[in-house]
Amino acid sequence: MNDDGALAGLKVLDLTTARGHLCGRILADMGANVIKIEPRGGDAGRRFGPFLDDRPHPDRSLFFWFYNLNKRSLTLDLKNPRGREILLALARGADLVIESFAPGAIAEIGAGWKELHAANPALILLSIAPFGQTGPYRDFAADDAILTAMAGMLYVNGSPGRKPVRPLGPQAYHSSAYYAAISAMCALFARDRIGHGQWIDLSMQEATISAVEHVAGGYFAEGRVEPRRGTLHWSRYFRVARCRDGYVMHCSLGDWTSLVQWVAGDGKARDLVNPEWEDVVYRAEHAEHLFDVLDEWVKDYSRDELLERAQMLRLPYASVRRPEALFEDEQLAARGYFVEVEHPELGRKIRYPGAPFLFNGTPWRVRRRPPLIGEHSEEILREELGLDAAEIATLAAEGVI
Amino acid sequence: MAPMPLEGIRVLDFTWVVAGPVATRILADQGAEVIKLERKPGPPGSRQIGLQGDLHRNKRSIAVNMSHPQGVEIARRLAQISNLVIDNFSARVMRMWGMDFASLSQVNPGIVCVSMSGLGHTGPRSSYVSYGPTLQALGGYTMLMAEESGEPSGFGYSYADMSGGYTGALASLIALWARKRTGKGQFVDLSQFEAAISVIGPALLDIAANRREQTPPGWTCQEGPAAPHGAYRCRPRDGDDDRWLAISVRTQAEWDRFVAAIGAPGWAADAKFRTLYLRMRNRSELDAHVAAWAAGQSAETAMQLLQSVGVAAGLVANGADICARDPHLKARNFWGTVTLPDGLTTHVTGIPMKLSATPGAIRTVSPEIGSSNDYVLGELLGLGRAERDGLIADGAVWP
Known part of the structure; x- marks a missing residue:
């Protein structure tokens, strides 16, 4: 099969601000031609840390790098009428425009759905906004923290009675990006059926709600307001325990007989040898006692020892690792998860997290490192719009690009 | 009814538990014909309300015994007329069945x-062997969801199942798109572990490039510096003191508006809070002042007050807030409604993307196991009543 990617041939204009960056990257990773359109001076995300070697610079932001691998960069002043014209000209040849400005902002500069659709009826416009394009909170300001709060994700993280805890990574942004990419793919399929593009209203609040499994379900099924439960999983089958050199995660699913034999062999089973514990529902109902007994059992094991022995018995235990451990993980190494990306202007190779899925025909691939500000402005204007060097120089002199 | 984006795509769905069903639910909402191949009896409890109702709506179900050669034959014939076959088993299971x-x-x-x-x-x-929570533990999420003491304090749910689910739906769509273009199918080996760690984000580059050991993010601004930035406890509501307001103040203009909105208290004029840099440096003191202000406010009113001046603030919403009270979600008709077999209705999580021309739809409640046997075996595979009865008598299909 051709190796130019599953999404080869798709042209995407990525106007997103930091909260929308990831969607275009996912598409670029799979072969779409993604043009990142940045304001002059660069995207605001370039000013977010962490920075390479802790030296703040718009071309050294690891935040920006993570979200913009495989994209090309064009700087364009969208508020300049000539900049807007260039955007519309590019849109004539594009399949998808992604934006994450405040609702209504692109319409104000004359590049909203109406104008884009008139310029290219086949074009799909994907608008990613904190609360979507309609409704009383439409104009509310929000970052990832506010979104996780208003989607019910934050409330259930942390310990009872204590302050809610934020997860690792901006997960409202990430969940939204995946749903956004899904919606873009759906609109592409739809275009072949209905013959034209459409406007997608992606609410980040709704996408984040959809990334929490149990809050709405618990409420609608039983009127239960899901509390914070610390590490005790709401299903009551999992809990974190302290062991000799860190933490492990108990799991009371899996082969109970094997687990109890092991624990009993260590002389720590106490009442868990009684037959009522063979019932998985009973184990969930009495999870606190169960895990208290098992906590005593695991405390002298090391994480690795426990994990390996448990997995040999097909018990779904896990060690609670730090993210640094991923870089030493044999499984990830065997599957080539991390990939080296060369940054020639820095003389450095950086290991990037790689493919979230392995396609055997049209694989995920690094095509280019994240772009420097405006790195491809000339190339894009020449190739996509056929502008010549003099025209491009004029645009640069006028501050349009 | 509006056309559906994925009409004409047939999915043979072997998935179970959570991650797989989330993936196929997303496809079903957009019009794919998802046929769940299941065994009888299923797990106890209703699967039409709550999380289970969310997972299986819009799907069809057939009850086929894959331990029976004729059951496997049915599955193989279905695969021939499907576009996507999806599972969340370990590698050997589908191979063993020749699937x-x-x-x-x-x-x-x-x-x-x-x-x-x-x-x-x-x-x-x-x-x-793994589940969502154990994958989160292996991936670093659990360790870094911690109190200030460093003690792990979450997740209390399976985020990895949800990230696995949406990643699975996306992978399916991308592979189906490639097939449309090239005519060729392919195999996608999706590790739910890798799907989960792929959404950790820039922290992994910080480890790779700067060799920095990560600390629990807490309220340290994973999306650009901000102060005040945190969850602040508010006045109790109906006796419930677990009410919090999240606030993020970034620019100088936002800070000025924030100060004015809360009544320009004396402490806010202190030189130590003059710039974002200083507010970040003196954040614990700043947080104490903001916390004292928030303690006298209702979270909802304070949110409206701050948002009215363009300051990012949001109620730390609980289940009742999002499902029953949030006026915005109501106005957008986010929650779906399905009719249960007894004629009552229940709500399910809505579709988080609105496509203007082909919006997708929540059409049917989670199916009873085997409820589409006649449609699938009869209409799709062309088996007559006698043949279907024979399969049931042989134990290849459960009635």
Whole structure:
């Protein structure tokens, strides 16, 4: 099969601000031609840390790098009428425009759905906004923290009675990006059926709600307001325990007989040898006692020892690792998860997290490192719009690009 | 009814538990014909309300015994007339049934197979048994969801199942798109572990490039510096003191508006809070002042007050807030409604994307196991009543 990617041939204009960056990257990773359109001076995300070697610079932001691998960069002043014209000209040849400005902002500069659709009826416009394009909170300001709060994700993280805890990574942004990419793919399929593009209203609040499994379900099924439960999983089958050199995660699913034999062999089973514990529902109902007994059992094991022995018995235990451990993980190494990306202007190779899925025909691939500000402005204007060097120089002199 | 984006795509769905069903639910909402192949009896409890109702709506179900050769034959015939076969078993299961990509692509060259196993089909740990929570633990999420003491304090749910689910739906769509373009199917080996760690984000680059050991993010601004930035406890509501307001103040203009909105208290004029840099440096003191202000406010009113001046603030919403009270979600008709077999209705989580011309729809409640036996075996496979009865009598199909 051709190796130019599953999404080869798709042209995407990525106007997103930091909260929308990831969607275009996912598409670029799979072969779409993604043009990142940045304001002059660069995207605001370039000013977010962490920075390479802790030296703040718009071309050294690891935040920006993570979200913009495989994209090309064009700087364009969208508020300049000539900049807007260039955007519309590019849109004539594009399949998808992604934006994450405040609702209504692109319409104000004359590049909203109406104008884009008139310029290219086949074009799909994907608008990613904190609360979507309609409704009383439409104009509310929000970052990832506010979104996780208003989607019910934050409330259930942390310990009872204590302050809610934020997860690792901006997960409202990430969940939204995946749903956004899904919606873009759906609109592409739809275009072949209905013959034209459409406007997608992606609410980040709704996408984040959809990334929490149990809050709405618990409420609608039983009127239960899901509390914070610390590490005790709401299903009551999992809990974190302290062991000799860190933490492990108990799991009371899996082969109970094997687990109890092991624990009993260590002389720590106490009442868990009684037959009522063979019932998985009973184990969930009495999870606190169960895990208290098992906590005593695991405390002298090391994480690795426990994990390996448990997995040999097909018990779904896990060690609670730090993210640094991923870089030493044999499984990830065997599957080539991390990939080296060369940054020639820095003389450095950086290991990037790689493919979230392995396609055997049209694989995920690094095509280019994240772009420097405006790195491809000339190339894009020449190739996509056929502008010549003099025209491009004029645009640069006028501050349009 | 508006056309559906994925109309005409048929999915043979072997998935179970959470991650796989989330993936196929997303496809079903957009019009794919998802046929769940299941065994009887299923797990106890209703699967039409709550999380289970969310997972299986819009799907069809057939009850086929894969331990029976004729059951496997039915599955193989269905794979021939499907576009996507999806599972979340470990590698050996589909191979054992001859339902793996290598076998199926011989009878259906355009087939896309997506397998969403825990740690992938290859590598030394491919046989590990896992669930969402254990994958989060292996990935670093659990360790870094911690109190200030460093003690792990979450997740209390399976985020990895949800990230696995949406990643699975996306992988399916991308592979189906490639097939449309090239006519060729392919195999997608999706490790739910890798899907989960792929959404950790820039922190992994910080480890790779700067060798920095990560600390629990807490309220340290993973999306650009801000102060005040945190969750602040508010006045109790109906006796419930677990009410919090999240606030993020970034620019100087936002700070000025924030100060004015809360009544320009004396402490806010202190030189130590003059710039964002100083506010970040003196954040614990700043937080104490903001916390004291918030303690006298209702979270909802304070949110409205701050948002009215363009300051990012949001109620730390609980289940009742999002499901029953949030006026915005109501105005957008986010929550779906399905009719249960007894005629009552229940709500399910809505579709988080609105496509203007082909919005997708929540059409049917989660099916009873085997409720589409007649449609699938009769209409799709052309088996007559007598043949279907014979399969039931032989134990290949459950009635």
